[in-house]
Amino acid sequence: MTEIKTTPFDDQKPGTSGLRKKVGIFQTANYLENFVQAIFDTVPDLNGGLLILGGDGRYHNDVAIQTILRIAAANGVARVMVGHGGILSTPAASNMIRQYEAVGGIVLSASHNPAGPDGDFGIKFNVANGGPASTAVTDAIFERTKMIDHYRTAEGSVDLDVIGDSAIGDMQVTVFDPVADHADLMERLFDFDAIREMIASDLSLCFDAMHAVTGPYATEVFVNRLGVDPDGMMNVQPLPDFGGGHPDPNPVYAKTLFARMFADDAPDFGAASDGDGDRYIVLGRGIYVSPSDSLAVITANAHLAPAYKNGISGVARSMPTSRATDVVAKAMDVDCFETPTGWKYFGNLLDAGRITICGEESAGTSSDHVREKDGLWAVLMWLNILTVRRQSVMDILRDHWGIYGRHYYSRHDYEEVAKDKAEAVMATLRDQLADLPGRQFGSEVISDADSFTYHDPIDGSVAENQGLRVMFESGSRFVMRLSGTGTAGATLRLYLEAYEPKDGVHDADLAERLAPIAAIADEITNLKQIVMRDGPSLVS
Structure with missing residues (x-):
């Protein structure tokens, strides 16, 4: 272990979803190192504990991971589990933290922001429940960055392309399959047999991964486990610059998908995911489901999926999200909470069992299975709803509006x-x-x-x-x-x-x-x- 002298930066206050800056800023000497050391200084339980690590594969992801591994080893972390190739979607990271009882995780992502040498980069810390760190923790990390004078590092590196165990000093590093555990979780939550049968007999589907992290997850779930025709899978290869695109699933940046879904020969169902796999959109033939409407429809129909067949305890939405879900919750006689923007505000409600479903207008929806928004989960929930109701997306929306406005x-x-x-x-x-x-x-x-x-x-x-x-x-x-x-x-x-x-x-x-x-x-x-x-x- 070596201590390197450093001086503070004055712009390392995390925002709604961690610290996000241009790649060039993160490449500044000691910029990433200072922030990572501040995390370890603020969360002492990481010493001797398990850390989950990975990112959305954007430019600088692999370099940053090696830096974090060296700093983790020098700060006494016992073991780090890192996604194969450095890849790990945000919802999968949350699941890994919970499944393997880690102290926390470091997720490298700027979500739906563009990538590449001139693009954006980001880093955030998730706590032991799998969710983003609270404001109190991120504020403490920020305060530490303002006075930091050294960081600790070790020598060594890990081949991220080889699954298996290695070490940096006394710290064990496990490179693992980032897809399998999350895909297994999805299969436990939804009726894959019924969805597979519907896809084989009665439903055409296309999915746009936008050259971002969800590609491998979508391929495993939709193609390998549900039998979707590979021709329906678009842009599934993760690329450091997201193929030059902007991986924000909306009508502006997912133009190819929208053109396909509004064509005369459109598939029955379409979906897309964002840079780190937590956001999503859903479309039917000739119709786009707004994220706010999607949350309301999922709330009203969650009982159709096996994991939620006994109903939900409550629902929460971010304040800017439309009040469509409030109307559904009132009709269902369950609590509906209005929280600030930022997924961390759902964590306490989920941990206390007060809510089962939560979502926000910026295309994030999830449930109590993890503590992050989960785009793949939301798409599968829609498929499960379609399987049971045997209606088109458009008919489901029209029926919903006819009941709730x-x-x-x-x-x-x-x-x-x-x-x-x-x-x-x-x-x-x-x-x-x-x-x-x-x-x-x-x-x-x-x-x-x-x-x-x-x-x-x-x-x-x-x-x-x-x-x-x-x-x-x-x-x-x-x-x-x-x-x-x-x-x-x-x-x-x-x-x-x-x-x-x-x-x-x-x-x-x-x-x-x-x-x-x-x-x-x-x-x-x-x-x-x-x-x-x-x-x-x-x-x-």
Whole structure:
């Protein structure tokens, strides 16, 4: 073990999903080393314990893993399990931590952000329950980075392409198959026999892995275990630059999949996953299921899958996610919790057994089987629902809206906005919150407006200033918040939601139905004028 002197960096505060920066910043001397050492200094139980390690295969993943292994060995970690080739999806990492009772895991990913030498890189620490570290832990890691003066390292490296055991000093390193355990878990949760029969006789399917980490998992589950025609599998080879694409499953970046699903000869079912395998989208022939609607449909139909046949204890959604799930939960007479954005806020509820299903508008949905969002799980849940109901995706959605009403919903991202301008928009809205209730804009009357504060019902912790909400008497609303997942400038997100009752019009054009809410949001916040843009950079 060698101690290397270093000096702190002032920009290592983790965001919603860990520390994310451009690759070039992570390649700066001691930048990664400082942050990793801060993790070991903050989590002393790692000394003598088991650590799970892997990433989404993006550029710099393999180099970073060797660095982390050397620092782990020098800090007394007894054993590290690392995915073959350095590959490990985020939900699979969560499962491995739980299955092998590890102290925690280090996941290398910038999720749906672009990759390559000029792209993004990220690192986050997951705790012993398999979920992302709490704010208290990430804050402690950040405080340590501000005063760090040395890091510890050892000599040695591991051949990540060879499955088996080796060592760095006294630390055992096990390179394992990153796919098998997670695929086995999926097979225990869902009725693979029935799904396989439906695919063989009655359902055509395509899946786009977007040249990201889910490719090997999807191939094992869909092709090897469920009999999907390999021709239906798109971009399944993980690449360090994701094939030059942007692995964010939405109508903008998954254009090939959308074109295929809206063609005259479209398959019955389509899906895609993101960079690290935690996000997803689902499509039927000629229809896209919004992530908020998907969470609501899954909540209403989870009992159709074997693992959830006895019902669910409750459900949770992130605050910006549409309130479609709230309506379902009320009808089912189960609790529905509204949490801040960030998967870590679901952890306490899951561990306490208060919820079974959880999700967020940014295409993440999961259950109590792990403590991360799980794109493959969500796709398989849809397949299980289709198997039992024997309806098309479109018919399932129409039936759902006929029972619960439809929440027209869209997210408008203003990316790489100058930080002062983004904060000015937020301040403009925040300063008006107290005076907005009772005001009328067109046909809409504001019923309430606030800055969202979350009181954790399990540990009593409080998270303030988690986004600004403006609610209307009609059940519609808009939400505004600054995102913590970007690496350049600020990302300002505007969430639009218009509620149509169960006996209303459910086939209106999405943009037209949301236009009045968008106009009210712009009038109140002065958004477009402040950021000096005619519209968002991304609509999803």
